[in-house]
Amino acid sequence: xxPLDQPTDLKRYYEDRNVATGYMDRRTTQPLNGVLHxxxxxxxxxxISRRALRMLLEIACGPGRLTAAIRGVPFGVAVxxxxxMLETAQQRMNGAAGRWSFLRTDAFVLPFRSGVFGGVYTxxxxxxxxxxxxxxxxxxxxxxLRPGGIxxxxxxxRDVSQPxxxxxxxERYHIYDVLYRHDEIEAELRDNGFRVIATEGIIKxxxxxxxxxxxxxxxxxxxxxxxxIRSLDHIPGNNPSNWMLLCEKIEEDRASA
Numbered sequence: 001x002x003p004l005d006q007p008t009d010l011k012r013y014y015e016d017r018n019v020a021t022g023y024m025d026r027r028t029t030q031p032l033n034g035v036l037h038x039x040x041x042x043x044x045x046x047x048i049s050r051r052a053l054r055m056l057l058e059i060a061c062g063p064g065r066l067t068a069a070i071r072g073v074p075f076g077v078a079v080x081x082x083x084x085m086l087e088t089a090q091q092r093m094n095g096a097a098g099r100w101s102f103l104r105t106d107a108f109v110l111p112f113r114s115g116v117f118g119g120v121y122t123x124x125x126x127x128x129x130x131x132x133x134x135x136x137x138x139x140x141x142x143x144x145l146r147p148g149g150i151x152x153x154x155x156x157x158r159d160v161s162q163p164x165x166x167x168x169x170x171e172r173y174h175i176y177d178v179l180y181r182h183d184e185i186e187a188e189l190r191d192n193g194f195r196v197i198a199t200e201g202i203i204k205x206x207x208x209x210x211x212x213x214x215x216x217x218x219x220x221x222x223x224x225x226x227x228x229i230r231s232l233d234h235i236p237g238n239n240p241s242n243w244m245l246l247c248e249k250i251e252e253d254r255a256s257a
Contacts, residue, residue, distance in 0.1 A: 005128065005129060023062055031212070032213040110144055157181070194247035203241040
């Protein structure tokens with residue numbers, strides 16, 4: 001079966017209540033996914049703190065996996081097309097720090113005036129679409145960012161992800177993901193009006209960390225597996241499975257130069 005990569009099909013998929021209710025477990029419970037989640041949160045919070053962002057937009061917030069963990073934002077807006085996902089996110093945010101508003105909307109046509117946000121982030125979203133649709137998303141993100149605004153996004157390393165996916169069985173991946181080499185994602189972002197100013201590799205030793213993740217099958221070793229996987233991620237590595245990218249909006253005259 002062809003992986004889902006069309007906006008209407010993906011929207012329908014994420015409106016399924018079963019998908020929404022199981023999302024947090026899939027993304028945070030297993031030791032490997034839990035470490036990935038924690039490192040992504042650290043990256044976002046470090047950037048938000050250093051940049052002192054006051055107006056922040058999260059696109060495709062899902063069930064609030066990241067939203068509930070973001071700190072120090074005076075005003076944030078989290079958007080998603082799925083009412084089930086937004087309902088779950090709002091329930092999870094009950095009593096959480098910060099000031100967030102939730103809005104059901106289409107990320108391809110954001111209902112905000114131009115130049116209103118100092119920062120935008122979206123994870124596990126842009127990469128699900130083909131290039132023409134990714135370009136449309138980048139254009140909307142640029143539009144709502146103020147001059148010099150920042151954009152944070154994730155990307156999958158093709159050299160790590162592709163062999164693993166082939167080994168595991170491509171038929172198991174129902175949602176399309178574009179896979180990159182680092183120069184390719186930088187070029188794509190630059191071609192769409194963003195300059196990459198920082199990159200953080202996450203899950204830096206995937207083959208070993210993946211094996212350690214198997215320890216979760218023994219309940220008493222679950223915590224040990226997570227601790228070991230996280231410890232390994234503090235050791236430098238040149239071939240991570242994921243990247244977090246911090247980008248700056250390029251002004252029109254500089255983008256066309």
